[in-house]
Amino acid sequence: MSTTIVEQLKTIIAEELDVNLKAEEIDEHVPLFEGGLGFDSIATVELIALLERHFGIEFSDAELSPETFSNLTVLADFIDKKMNSPSITVV
Amino acid sequence: MFFVQDTSCLSSQEKNVITDGQFTCPYSKILGVFEYIRSLFEERKIDITDCVALECDNSVLNVLVLLFLLENGYRFLLLSKGVQSAQSMMSVPPSIPSFCRYRIRVESLNDNGKGSGLEHLDRILLISANEQWVDCEAARGILYLQTSGSTGVPKIVVHSHAKLRENALNCVQRFGLSYEDRVTIPVPIYHMYGLGAALLPSLAVGASIDLQKGTNLLRYLQREREFESNVAFVTPAFCETLAKGRKSPRLYKLTVAAGDRIREDTFSRYEAKCGCLVKLYGSTEMGAIAAGSPDEAMEIRLQQVGLPMSGVQIRVEPSATVSPNPLLDYSQKMGELWCYHPAGFNGYVDRAGLPIQSHPDFQEYWFRTKDLGQLEPDGRLTVLGRCDRSVNRDGLLVPFCEVEQAIETLAGIESVIVEAQGESPRGKGLVAYCVLTQETTLSEVEIRNICFNILPKYAIPDRVVILNAFPLLQNGKVDRQKLISMTAADAMNLARG
Numbered sequence: 001m002s003t004t005i006v007e008q009l010k011t012i013i014a015e016e017l018d019v020n021l022k023a024e025e026i027d028e029h030v031p032l033f034e035g036g037l038g039f040d041s042i043a044t045v046e047l048i049a050l051l052e053r054h055f056g057i058e059f060s061d062a063e064l065s066p067e068t069f070s071n072l073t074v075l076a077d078f079i080d081k082k083m084n085s086p087s088i089t090v091v
Numbered sequence: 092m093f094f095v096q097d098t099s100c101l102s103s104q105e106k107n108v109i110t111d112g113q114f115t116c117p118y119s120k121i122l123g124v125f126e127y128i129r130s131l132f133e134e135r136k137i138d139i140t141d142c143v144a145l146e147c148d149n150s151v152l153n154v155l156v157l158l159f160l161l162e163n164g165y166r167f168l169l170l171s172k173g174v175q176s177a178q179s180m181m182s183v184p185p186s187i188p189s190f191c192r193y194r195i196r197v198e199s200l201n202d203n204g205k206g207s208g209l210e211h212l213d214r215i216l217l218i219s220a221n222e223q224w225v226d227c228e229a230a231r232g233i234l235y236l237q238t239s240g241s242t243g244v245p246k247i248v249v250h251s252h253a254k255l256r257e258n259a260l261n262c263v264q265r266f267g268l269s270y271e272d273r274v275t276i277p278v279p280i281y282h283m284y285g286l287g288a289a290l291l292p293s294l295a296v297g298a299s300i301d302l303q304k305g306t307n308l309l310r311y312l313q314r315e316r317e318f319e320s321n322v323a324f325v326t327p328a329f330c331e332t333l334a335k336g337r338k339s340p341r342l343y344k345l346t347v348a349a350g351d352r353i354r355e356d357t358f359s360r361y362e363a364k365c366g367c368l369v370k371l372y373g374s375t376e377m378g379a380i381a382a383g384s385p386d387e388a389m390e391i392r393l394q395q396v397g398l399p400m401s402g403v404q405i406r407v408e409p410s411a412t413v414s415p416n417p418l419l420d421y422s423q424k425m426g427e428l429w430c431y432h433p434a435g436f437n438g439y440v441d442r443a444g445l446p447i448q449s450h451p452d453f454q455e456y457w458f459r460t461k462d463l464g465q466l467e468p469d470g471r472l473t474v475l476g477r478c479d480r481s482v483n484r485d486g487l488l489v490p491f492c493e494v495e496q497a498i499e500t501l502a503g504i505e506s507v508i509v510e511a512q513g514e515s516p517r518g519k520g521l522v523a524y525c526v527l528t529q530e531t532t533l534s535e536v537e538i539r540n541i542c543f544n545i546l547p548k549y550a551i552p553d554r555v556v557i558l559n560a561f562p563l564l565q566n567g568k569v570d571r572q573k574l575i576s577m578t579a580a581d582a583m584n585l586a587r588g
Contacts, residue, residue, distance in 0.1 A: 042332065044309060
């Protein structure tokens with residue numbers, strides 16, 4: 001179900017985020033930060049804004065956790081749940 | 092204890108802690124850890140007259156070793172753990188000067204070490220002899236720091252522990268730090284800012300401390316929830332990240348920002364979301380020179396750095412090249428800042444540990460900051476930027492920060508850095524490197540054309556370069572040398588103006 005979201009995430013990262021990565025280079029199982037895709041704080045802030053726009057969702061501060069963003073598969077699942085139940089909030 | 096002022100925090104009933112997210116040490120256990128380090132030093136025959144190099148990052152055990160060395164009057168050099176090389180993901184150990192007899196390194200705990208740490212000290216506290224060691228006699232109670240080297244080759248700066256403590260107490264007083272506070276330190280403690288303004292003042296009052304290394308927005312927000320911090324020491328760049336990334340307001344008692352210029356709009360946005368923000372101005376040599384106070388009104392904290400620290404004198408040397416310029420609104424009071432600091436450094440040494448006599452930037456206890464600034468009538472200090480970040484064009488001084496500030500007011504511009512490069516008919520060539528906000532379609536030519544409306548002719552950059560992001564140094568500051576080298580190849584084509 002969220003496979004397509006994973007693909008969308010890769011496209012967003014490759015085309016809209018300033019991280020110099022191609023969609024086919026992105027592994028959805030590696031961490032987003034050091035030791036993986038290597039995002040820094042600036043890229044993270046940008047990514048959050050892009051996701052909110054693209055998927056029409058809004059993160060709360062509590063949802064902005066390293067767990068939610070641990071890799072693209074986890075993130076896609078989270079977005080999927082969030083889109084299907086807009087009222088869900090992780091406390 | 093010499094550095095920990097309020098020793099009641101060391102008693103076993105007290106709950107304040109030092110944590111790095113992995114390992115947490117209550118203040119009550121500090122003396123026990125000291126005993127262990129002392130026995131390890133005895134075992135390795137490290138004498139109080141030996142100089143050691145401590146490779147440091149923001150971890151609890153590093154803080155404990157650092158505090159042990161300070162409390163016992165050791166002579167030591169504090170330096171970063173070394174740069175991670177991109178290829179191997181391995182850390183390259185920093186080279187240490189010949190006057191250090193031993194190198195101490197605290198290994199990072201892996202996940203298995205979670206919650207423990209003290210039991211495994213012998214495995215993670217690594218002491219090795221420096222093979223290039225050449226003895227160099229010097230007084231006890233000395234701390235050596237390296238300058239960050241953002242403007243050239245790093246220098247070795249000599250501080251006495253006593254003055255370092257004085258510097259820390261200045262910060263306690265100015266920021267109103269107390270035992271009740273929960274302080275987050277995401278800036279490196281091997282630099283003067285993290286050490287002298289954040290860590291040592293927090294230790295002095297026995298406040299709870301949360302050390303973070305290589306933090307990012309998500310990790311910061313997570314740790315903030317767990318640790319419940321109410322005071323933070325950050326860089327202006329991280330202020331920007333928090334102001335943008337944080338979803339709902341969470342007010343701190345105090346945030347201190349230092350290390351670079353902070354944009355006015357960042358300041359206001361940060362303050363609305365995270366509460367009182369003060370600026371700190373200082374250097375590796377002088378420690379904290381001036382800072383804002385949470386007692387001051389926001390307009391004052393926004394415009395100026397603040398009052399000089401106790402006993403600090405500031406001299407503004409009018410630069411011969413400064414000309415009054417109504418368009419850019421700088422006055423003749425502006426000039427190069429020189430500073431006398433009763434708790435400042437002792438001088439510089441070379442890599443053999445020998446004092447460098449009569450350094451041109453340190454004359455009769457007056458230190459040349461190489462920063463441009465001015466003293467306001469009420470005694471508060473305003474700092475505009477580096478002196479070397481200015482050029483003469485058409486016989487008039489153009490501080491880069493003034494050009495940056497003017498361009499940053501344009502819609503669609505996220506941030507700007509101006510550098511001198513090549514020559515232009517007006518004098519040194521000026522290049523404005525711009526990062527645009529999202530969904531902006533401004534072109535380099537368009538930006539330059541708008542400059543004609545907002546800047547006097549001689550201050551209009553000869554060239555505008557749009558970048559996706561600025562290259563950064565390890566300490567988060569912009570890597571200006573790399574920035575310039577990115578466009579150096581075609582610098583010859585500059586002369587347009």
